[in-house]
Amino acid sequence: MKRTALIALAVLACGAAKLPIEQAVAATQAESRVTAPRVGIDLREQAGQLGFVAALSGFRSLVADVLFIQAYVAWERTEWSRVLMLFRPVTTLQPRSVLFWDMAAWHMAWNAGNAALNNPAQPRLALRIKEQREYLELGKDFLERGIKNNPERPQLYEALARLYRDKYKDHARAAEYFALAATKPGAPSYAKRFAAYELSYVEGREQEAYDRLLRLYSSGEQERLPTLISRLKFLEDKLNIPVDQRIPEPAR
């Protein structure tokens, strides 16, 4: 009995000794953002009882994958509400996976949005456009939350820039996000160029766009792509750039 009490005391003493070590490791991991945020109670409704337990037991990524596969199947069946309902827990479980945020946004803004716009069951165009706008907002929301969770990665900035460019036709915002993507480590080489292209479409910012495009043009042969040259030519005309300062006409 005495021995059992002594061992119980030893277990508690060791428990007290391990606390500062655990706290230190947890703090280092949180600082480095290598641990996912805590699972909230709302996930139980989204992932189901079993998925919730699995997520609590250290299998968040597996649960996220299972739900992602379900979302994929729902996409094949064009069940858009289900796709949305499944991508919410997927991104909650794996907030550091850029791919999941990107896919969720793509399904909402492009696939579900297009399906809504071409919905044969809805004869009124205004309502179809309204529904498409709602899906675009959902896509934008996924990307913005994804960026908050992964501020150091370029992919989601680029995806948001494409969304502004292709769906909202908001070239100023598109330029802003392409430029942000270009500042992140591992950004694709075209991000800077795309930012300048988008800026060239923005009324009132032509001079800024021209300066950027000219800088890119002067940086070397590899940047002198047909689109860059055509945007520069367009701006030269618009800004009335003197002939002697214009870039040479491309060889035909």
Added chain:
Amino acid sequence: MPHRVFSPSRLGAITANTLTELTRQKVFYVLLVFALVLIGSSLFMARLTFQQEFQVLKDISLGAMSIFLSLLAIVATARLLPQDVEDRTLYTILAKPVPRFEYIAGRLLGVLLLLAISAALMSLLFFAVLYLRQQSAIAETLRQFAGQPQGAVTEAVNTVRSATFNTNLLPGIAVIYLKACVLASLTLFVSTFATTNIFTVFVTVVVYFIGHLQGIAREFWLQESAGGWLSRTFLALVALLFPDLQLFNLADEIIAGGAIPIAVFGKTLALGGFYIVLYLLLATAVFIGKEL
């Protein structure tokens, strides 16, 4: 020849014997199930793009590795002591000049060695599948980019390569192995006072689940002043009695493409080592006082 309190050769003999015993019990069948999981999951993945495919493949492989190694650690360790008592081999060993610490440590080292071999084989299998899928994705990319400028082709192939392998997979696997080692050590401790191995497995599985919530209990206990004394006592007991197993789940970040800083990896290894030694010492303390 004088009897030594601690002998590495005696320890080595017990370790080797434990490994042989466990191997004879065909525990490596777990690897077969692991292989089936990999092959089965790849059937669905053929429908995904290569980036999705590699992410899901890595998730499933590392998740399956974690499940199988944890199960192996618990099941293989839980039966060691009861089996030795039942077969009376424990009495034969302890009748010789073998200190009880050496017996416990040797048994644990045997299980850790078995886990290391299993983890290495699973990793080889995982890397082989990943390599094969990478080669097929590269071949497909080259087909799609036929006639494109060389720079674009190289960039596309590099994208496939970076989506497949990264050096961070190795620390991820190391931490999964470490977690299984902690569970083996914990199971050995439980088995020193448990009466049956079913009880040991049950208790360890419960500890496994609570261990993943220990961090939340600890933080609430240490940082929140709200709550009655009853709930605070409960949180304190959870924080003091259970290990924080959530700290060993670094694989998610690695699969998502992130890097594990050396400081984080080092501290996590140190914590794992601390738990293993702690439960080994506690197991020894209980085992020394046990009447056989």
